[in-house]
Amino acid sequence: MRKVMMILLTFCYTLLLAKGETKPLIYQIDIRKDIGATTWLYLKKGFAEANKSGAKVIVIRLNTYGGEVVYADSMRTRILNSKIPVIAFIDNNAASAGALIAIACDKIYMRTGASFGAATVVDQTGGQLPDKYQSYMRATIRSTAEAHGKDTIITGKDTIIRWKRDPHIAEAMVDNRIIIPNVVDSGRTLTFTTNEAIKNRYCEGKAESVDDIISKQMGIKDYDLKVYKPSGFGIAGISGIILIICGLTLSMIDNINLDFSRVPGGEIAIALFTVLISIAVAFGLSIYLSNKIGQKGIFRRVALEAEQEIAQGFVGVPTEPQQIVGKIGIAATVLRPSGKVMVESNFYDAVSEHGFIEQGTAIKVTRYEAGQVYVIKSEE
Known part of the structure; x- marks a missing residue:
């Protein structure tokens, strides 16, 4: 009996020890293109997977020149509301909407030579939008910086309370009229280099990789890193094509309640070849017609080819006063x-x-x- 108890105790101790030695899971989400609907969906799914997997930290690897403000704001809100600590690693660029996303993260690390800022709202031509839009962006980026709260610094008998991230500096990334001594002059939209961001408390330190952040900056030597990759065309796309072909094939075969026992094998083969040949012909015909529409014959009437020439009296009139x-x-x-x-x-x-x-x-x-x-x- 005593031996059995010793074996059970040893087994339980081994299980507890193994459980206690579980490596922390670090979840990495890469954002390497313009901010838009697909980027927002990608981030949202990545956060859901990180929560489901029990990740201890989420690292967002940023390299973007910006994008649509509406989706950047949604991403910012998701980051601020995350129960899991979120770290931004600016791999090269975090401009415009990318700067807003970076500021929303709990910590920011930047690669040597990276840049971060310039969050003025612009249109598709690069021109600044009216102050109505700039005003809202100023408030949004300012409130994002304020969301990180303040630090209390005690030096001797003096107690200093300051923002972890100065909202006035964040606002200067949008408004080029703001003057901050030793940071930015009037008439220049603020953009930080790595060293400048560290100096002004908008970057916790330099890092050349995600491993540098986790092992050197955070001191976690043994961990599991999972890079989130959404399912692409792959299995789902190929399976969809196969199912479409099967559906079209089966629709051409006589059956009762999906009972194909009385259907000759030759009919199935004929139906399958009919579907495959039809798809091939339709694909080839679409490529052929794409080069012919609008050039000659009956297809000229399908495409609009009218030109507004100056000789006919058409002129471009500037709408801006x-x-x-x-x-x-x-x-x-x-x-x-x-x-x-x-x-x-x-x-x-x-x-x-x-x-x-x-x-x-x-x-x-x-x-x-x-x-x-x-x-x-x-x-x-």
């Missing part, structure tokens, strides 16, 4: 810094370039970009 640049007007409302101005009896949305402008003050239009008029107080 560039002609008001340099003109003098008055502030129709208070500009704080945005409001309305009146120039040559027409009203425009405008933004003051330097400080507030009271209603009725004379103004001068300095520039016009992306549907937004920029003005200063007139000295004339």
Whole structure:
């Protein structure tokens, strides 16, 4: 009896020891393209898998020039609400929407030579959008930095409370009018190098790989790293094609309640070859017609080939009122810094370039970009 008890105790101890030596799971999600609907879906599924797998840390490997703000905001919210600590590893670039995602993470590490910032909202041509959009982006990136809270630093008898990530610095990545001494001058949108980000507490340190972050920065020597890779065309795509062919083939065979026992084998072969030949002919015909439509014959009527030529009286007319640049007007409302101005009896949305402008003050239009008029107080 005593031997049996000793064996059971030894077995239980071995199980507990094995359980206690389980390696921590580190989950890696790579974002290496523009932020959009597919990137947001990819991140959401990656986080779901990480939670299901019991990951201890999620590492987001970033190398992106930005993308659509609406999806970047969804990704930011998912990161901020994560119960698992999230680390951003800026492999090379985290610009625009990528900067917002990086700031949402609990910690940021950057590779040597990486850059991070420049989060001004722009349109497809690269021009700045009106201040309405910039204002919302400023508040979003500022609140993201504030979400990480403050640090309490005690030095001797002095106690200093400061933001872990200064929201004013985050806002300067959007607004080029912000001046922060020794960080950014007015007129320049803020972008950090690796050393600059470390100096201003927007990066915890340099790392050349995910392994550097986990083993050197976090001190975890023994761990399991899983890189999230969503299912691609692979098995699912091939299985779908096979099932489509099978479905089309079986639809051509007479049967009762899916009973094929009385169907001759020759009929199945004929149906299968009919489906395969039809698919091949349709594919080849589509390639052939793609080069013929719109060129000659009856297919010319299918494609629109009309050209609007200058000789026929068609001209390109600029829709932007560039002609008001340099003109003098008055502030129709208070500009704080945005409001309305009146120039040559027409009203425009405008933004003051330097400080507030009271209603009725004379103004001068300095520039016009992306549907937004920029003005200063007139000295004339």
